[in-house]
Amino acid sequence: MKEIKTAVLGATGLVGQTFIWLLSRHKWFDPVMLTASASKAGIEYKSGVEWSLPFELPEETGKTILSSLDYSLLSKLGIKIIFSALPSEIAISVEPKLRNRGFAVFSNASAMRYDKDVPILIPEINSEKIDLITDQGYPERGFIITNANCSTTGLAVALAPLRKFGINKIFVSTYQALSGAGFAGLNSPELRRNALPWINGEEEKITKELAEILQTETQIMPFCVRVDVPYGHLETVWVEFDIIPETFDIQQAWNDFTFRDFELPSLPSNPVKYLGPRVHPQPKMSFEGSPPGMQVFTGRLKKENNLIGFVLLCNNLVKGAAGGSIENAELFIRRYGDNL
Ligand SMILES: NC(=O)c1ccc[n+]([C@@H]2O[C@H](COP(=O)([O-])OP(=O)(O)OC[C@H]3O[C@@H](n4cnc5c(N)ncnc54)[C@H](OP(=O)(O)O)[C@@H]3O)[C@@H](O)[C@H]2O)c1
Known part of the structure; x- marks a missing residue:
């Protein structure tokens, strides 16, 4: 049973689509909220996306209604983990707000990547860097973990x-x-x-x-x-x-x-x-x-x-982006449990 509720931000983009494909096969993470730009809120994912991966769009996800980013709805839905595939210029304001509200943000954007307390994490190389999240205030606050370019x-x-x-x-x-x-x-x-x-x-x-x-x-x-x-x-x-x-x-x-x-x-x-x-x-x-x-x-x-x-x-879309973020979230769960 998938126990950990997640959201995918920028779910209709190429990295977002890769998250959708990977999460449809993942045993821990359940993507219960998907967002795109505001104009697509309220429509089904399959209508809001131009599916571009060399696999079928997962059928169940296709029926999910796209949301706008609503911080209180995230909490109401019991979401703890956010996978961000937002453009950097949007991520720079959204991701710190999510962190301040207690969410665990796994980001592909470069916006926060160079902050000294934000890890650029690749578990097979620098898994110990995950502990930088305590410098961001975890567990009292949420945190941001990024992938490399x-x-x-x-x-x-x-x-x-x-x-x-x-x-x-x-x-x-x-x-x-x-x-x-x-x-x-x-x-x-x-x-x-x-x-x-x-x-x-x-x-x-x-x-x-x-x-x-x-x-x-x-x-x-x-x-x-x-x-x-x-x-x-x-x-x-x-x-x-x-x-x-x-x-x-x-x-x-x-x-x-x-x-x-x-x-x-x-x-x-x-x-x-x-x-x-x-x-x-x-x-x-x-x-x-x-x-x-x-x-x-x-x-x-x-x-x-x-x-x-x-x-x-x-x-670039799997190891270099969505798959890397999911691997980072797995490392967090292994290291800290789902203590959020
Ligand atoms: N592509 C890669 O190989 C790769 C690899 C590593 C990291 N990254 C990084 O990952 C992020 C996503 O890249 P991508 O290649 O997936 O880009 P993309 O295909 O252009 O997708 C961008 C996504 O962001 C959404 N979006 C655009 N403007 C928005 C707004 N104002 N508010 C909310 N959502 C908005 C788009 O929704 P709509 O469909 O509604 O426009 C779409 O879902 C970027 O920061 C990029 O630098 C990309």
Whole structure:
């Protein structure tokens, strides 16, 4: 039985849709309130959404009536956990209000991500950061926990097990899916059969967030490019290490990066899966893996002088957004119970 009542804010957007799909399969969390922009309040979810995932819209959710964000209704419905897929400019005023009213907010927006008491949480890397919620006033108040930016997440997960070799420099080029720019990006005619060699703010986010998540002052040099692919961010990475490993050492480090006893339903037992030296990973396999969309796929390992190179793929909507938030909420429940 699903026991924990939740709300999804921005439920009709691409991250919101991903929450809907994942929560329809989740055993703990029941999404009882869905919101979109005010003009859609009162209509059925299936009429208010332009469903864009490569799966059917869950039938029951399709009949849910979209609400406007009503703080007292949230409490009346017994909702404790809020999954936020709001645009950052809306999140910046809404999320702190929710925190002040005692809710646990798991957010995908960048609005609150850089506050010093707000964790950028990836349980397989920095689960201890969850305790920052006490600096926000929990348990007397609610709290906000954020995900990393979607292009940072895959890179952080692939690099975390390689820190033991001493990372000196990171060069990364991203090939980011249209869905990373939300519904508008997925449907933008300018991006058809095209690539855009600049994504506003993205390179700065990677640099700042990767340093924070990996706790490193290593130099990070990103190029971010939007490409005409619907889902899945591909990244090519070169890393300079202190102790120059062989490619099989890297493969071994990824294989050994396992979480069999962590007991979070959304955490893969092997967060990084190496797929071999040639044609993989490819964005069309974004929703594969176990759990689907939550593993980071790597491939094309090579060594040139003192550099190790590889390609990675991260599902921007699942691991890089909604799935990451759900995993963070699972970690909260495991660590603190549903004490809200
Ligand atoms: N896309 C990704 O891969 C990704 C990854 C990581 C993080 N994020 C972050 O996640 C958030 C959502 O991204 P997205 O890609 O899902 O965007 P999106 O497709 O544009 O969806 C935005 C959602 O917010 C709702 N909304 C818009 N204006 C609103 C308002 N004034 N009040 C209340 N709701 C409003 C929209 O409702 P309507 O349908 O009514 O317009 C829609 O449900 C953003 O902060 C983004 O930066 C995205």
